[in-house]
Amino acid sequence: MSLAHRADLIITAVMNLSTKKIAFQFASVILLACLIACQEEQTGTGSGIQKKYSIYILGKDAKEYILETNTLDSGILYPEKTGHEINEKEIDRELIVRDGYYYLLNRKKAVFRKYKVAATELKKLASAPLENFSVDNYYWISKDTLLLTGLNLTDFTQVKYALIKTDDMKVLTIGDLAIPRPSGKYTSVSTGFVERRKKQLFVGYTYHQQLGSYDYTTSDTTYLALFNYPQMTIRRIDKDIRSTYPGGTNMVQPYSFNDEKGNYYFMTCPGIALGNRADRPTGIFRINTGEDVLDKKYFFNISGSVINNHAYGIWYLGGGQAIIRTERKDLFKGLNDHYSAAHFEFYLLDLYAGKVLKKLALPLDKGTRRASIIVSGGIAYISINSTKEGNYIWLYDIKTDSLRKGLQLSGNTDFIMRIDQLKK
Structure with missing residues (x-):
């Protein structure tokens, strides 16, 4: 039974009371409350309705929360008030x-x-x-x-x-999967992206070498394996040394996408936060639509551009444009403070021209790897953990090329770990 139907029944019952004036006043109050509840039911601000967005918060006291909301455009949320505290140790970002x-x-x-x-x-x-x-x-x-x-x-x-x-x-x-195990000095392997094209499956990967308990490095090669799908039998393995560590753990941060033409792009991450091969450039590769090999003519050298840094994470805006999250190597000392130091910037790219368009006028962000952007309805929602300005969702209007502050995460919020779209 809907809330509106319940409101009608309540009003009918109350109006049968002997004192019509009191009944009318009481019914009005009930109707108003039910109308508010109905509005919550329609907009999803009440309980029981699937909301549009999810926000994963790390609290100042190390508690973790998941919040669900219908808007990132404005307002303020306190995880300790409206969030769902995660008590189980098995849940993480x-x-x-x-x-x-x-x-x-x-x-x-x-x-x-x-x-x-x-x-x-x-x-x-x-x-x-x-x-x-x-x-x-x-x-x-x-x-x-x-x-x-x-x-x-x-x-x-x-x-x-x-x-x-x-x-x-x-x-x-x-x-x-028939991917060769590491050998020689290499001790482990990691898969950085997976992409299916009809009966073909691409898997990007690379190898790593353990140097100490908390130290490692990466090979200088990007590997691209091609499999038959759904048989999962290998067809061939290609290599490219223009950069290394293709992609990364995409539950934590996205590193690849398809454009409107069906071209597949992926970013490599050789910086110290992932590959620990800072001598290699962060780059963007492409597999053209209808092809099953890397485009040898295309390589967007991010580190060799005006950015002159490494990057982690890429988000496609449409029309050949994308946002990447880059580090400022002059603002952190090493891996010990890489996560806590605010040193990340966001740049707008033209992928077709292989050109850096501009740096977005956002506060410096902190948090090494995060699912930090949602692109929806012509807006890029960008979560920022700023030491000076606080924790906000910023709105970048793709058409007007404008920025403004949106939803604020306050109270016990220390880091916005990830934002996700629940309902598209």
């Missing part, structure tokens, strides 16, 4: 968010779980067994079929995949 649901791998319990925000909690809905698996990347084959790629948990040397039906959380298939 490496989430896959789609159509109001949250998916996450619990490595210790060897299950891949599906969640939804309930009235007071992030509620477990279902689980799929996934043993000896560490997720690097996800790719939606269809609305309810998810392809996960990653590594074995024992030594991170074998690339694996799992195909999961997310409506009932059933594992359809799981297996190994």
